[in-house]
Amino acid sequence: MQRCKQCESPVAKTDVNCVNCGDLVNSPVKSKTNFRQHFGKIVTGLFILSAALTVVALFTNYVGSFITLLATTIALLMVKKSADEMSSQQ
Numbered sequence: 001m002q003r004c005k006q007c008e009s010p011v012a013k014t015d016v017n018c019v020n021c022g023d024l025v026n027s028p029v030k031s032k033t034n035f036r037q038h039f040g041k042i043v044t045g046l047f048i049l050s051a052a053l054t055v056v057a058l059f060t061n062y063v064g065s066f067i068t069l070l071a072t073t074i075a076l077l078m079v080k081k082s083a084d085e086m087s088s089q090q
């Protein structure tokens with residue numbers, strides 16, 4: 001549970017201002033970090049999905065789509081890597 005820096009009252013993650021004193025609880029820097037973490041999770045999910053589809057394409061004879069999926073998986077791996085580096089810098 002997050003707490004207000006001014007009055008120590010509990011605030012929800014979605015609250016922009018403290019319910020008790022109206023102080024700004026979620027600064028733009030904080031929400032940017034949350035966005036990065038959220039983005040990282042989406043990329044990881046897409047990467048797993050793409051990797052799974054690549055394996056499926058390997059056992060079916062659609063060679064063209066296999067190459068496309070493999071390229072997508074590699075591209076997502078690169079995006080995931082850079083997203084991980086961005087979040088670890090924080």
Ligand SMILES: [Zn+2]
Pocket residue numbers: 004005006007008009018019020021022023
């Ligand atoms: Zn407060």
